[in-house]
Amino acid sequence: MKKLFEVVKSVFPDAVVEKYTPATLLEDIPDWDSMNSVNLQIELENVFGVSLLDDGLDGKTSIQELMNLLKEKGAKFD
Amino acid sequence: MFIHNSGKYLPEQIIRNDQLTQFPKGAIPLIAQKTGILSRRHAAKEQCTSDLAANAAIDCLTKSNLDAASIDGIILATSSPDRIQPATATRVQHLIGAKNAFAFDVNSVCSGGIFALAAAKGFFQTGLANNMIVVASEVYSRFLNPSDFSTYPYFGDGAGAVLASNQAEGSLAELVDTVLHTDGSGSEVIQIPAGGTMKPADAMNLQKDSFFSMKGKEVYQFAVEKGSAILEEITTKNGLSLSSVAHVITHQANINIIQEISRRTEIDQNRFFVNLSEYGNTAGASVMIALDEFLSRGIYQAGDYLVLVAFGGGLSWGATLLRLNERRTIL
Numbered sequence: 396m397k398k399l400f401e402v403v404k405s406v407f408p409d410a411v412v413e414k415y416t417p418a419t420l421l422e423d424i425p426d427w428d429s430m431n432s433v434n435l436q437i438e439l440e441n442v443f444g445v446s447l448l449d450d451g452l453d454g455k456t457s458i459q460e461l462m463n464l465l466k467e468k469g470a471k472f473d
Numbered sequence: 474m475f476i477h478n479s480g481k482y483l484p485e486q487i488i489r490n491d492q493l494t495q496f497p498k499g500a501i502p503l504i505a506q507k508t509g510i511l512s513r514r515h516a517a518k519e520q521c522t523s524d525l526a527a528n529a530a531i532d533c534l535t536k537s538n539l540d541a542a543s544i545d546g547i548i549l550a551t552s553s554p555d556r557i558q559p560a561t562a563t564r565v566q567h568l569i570g571a572k573n574a575f576a577f578d579v580n581s582v583c584s585g586g587i588f589a590l591a592a593a594k595g596f597f598q599t600g601l602a603n604n605m606i607v608v609a610s611e612v613y614s615r616f617l618n619p620s621d622f623s624t625y626p627y628f629g630d631g632a633g634a635v636l637a638s639n640q641a642e643g644s645l646a647e648l649v650d651t652v653l654h655t656d657g658s659g660s661e662v663i664q665i666p667a668g669g670t671m672k673p674a675d676a677m678n679l680q681k682d683s684f685f686s687m688k689g690k691e692v693y694q695f696a697v698e699k700g701s702a703i704l705e706e707i708t709t710k711n712g713l714s715l716s717s718v719a720h721v722i723t724h725q726a727n728i729n730i731i732q733e734i735s736r737r738t739e740i741d742q743n744r745f746f747v748n749l750s751e752y753g754n755t756a757g758a759s760v761m762i763a764l765d766e767f768l769s770r771g772i773y774q775a776g777d778y779l780v781l782v783a784f785g786g787g788l789s790w791g792a793t794l795l796r797l798n799e800r801r802t803i804l
Binding site: 405425426427429430431433434437438447 | 496497500504507591621622623688689690
């Protein structure tokens with residue numbers, strides 16, 4: 396989870412990730428919008444070495460759903 | 474102050490959305506959907522902001538059949554200058570051969586064109602100039618992070634210019650009034666953090682600090698709120714109603730912003746001149762480029778009111794009320 400939060404922080408510098416939990420909604424991340432969600436997708440692919448293909452983060456509403464997607468694509472978490 | 478002619482310059486290189494291959498293929502349709510932008514222009518490597526500005530100014534002077542030596546002053550609106558100093562306008566003065574003109578820059582980011590027009594009016598009122606070139610030029614492609622999907626697809630390079638004079642005869646439009654606003658509490662909403670005294674180049678520890686950044690949601694709210702309010706403000710101030718505004722040219726930032734301003738002001742969207750699909754957001758130059766295209770197409774009647782509206786970094790926003798004269802072909 397820590398690695399995921401680091402990625403979120405790198406894309407959204409104003410995100411107070413210390414307070415985030417799996418239930419945190421993506422739309423509550425400061426500056427979250429459809430364009431910035433693509434930046435997060437690109438960074439997740441780089442850091443976790445997975446391909447999110449063209450589905451992007453469509454329909455993902457929470458940190459937990461992001462985690463599930465990454466695990467589904469084979470990402471390793473410490 | 475009267476506008477006698479206009480000009481523009483767009484670099485030759487066209488970058489379509491599908492050529493932005495650094496981004497996931499599935500994200501490309503979002504660009505058109507979220508911004509209305511289909512392509513943008515990028516300056517060639519050897520071109521800088523002053524080159525684009527000079528080309529736009531020359532276009533304007535050529536249409537006017539006026540010698541550059543007749544120009545008393547050049548005001549260049551830019552937020553992407555050639556260098557920290559000197560003013561980019563000084564190189565424009567040299568490039569176009571306006572040897573008798575004073576020249577300086579105005580930086581009000583995307584509102585720059587409106588602020589520069591207002592400044593020019595002051596020079597006419599004080600008798601310091603009879604003919605001026607007001608030009609807005611931007612080369613944002615040099616300040617964008619090619620990997621940032623939230624900024625890179627939005628912006629394009631380009632320049633627009635007008636020839637302004639204190640003589641009414643033969644003019645295309647009269648500048649009736651201007652309204653300008655700034656809210657410096659939002660100075661970090663849109664910025665290029667590094668390169669100035671706040672974060673000099675040698676103190677820069679993150680490469681991204683040298684890139685343009687903006688807080689998209691805040692910018693959208695600011696733009697639709699202030700863009701709508703200033704339209705009402707400038708019309709009310711001049712005893713006009715919003716329904717009497719025949720044409721509106723807003724900063725060409727995003728089609729969704731323009732549609733929302735149209736909805737809030739109840740000014741039909743058909744009365745908004747839009748060219749952002751082709752050029753993207755050319756920052757301070759966007760209103761001036763659109764003004765040139767609007768005037769060149771001659772899609773208006775004598776006596777029509779045209780309002781220019783811009784909003785951008787600073788935060789800053791402004792509006793110019795123009796009364797259009799008889800149409801004529803301006804080459």
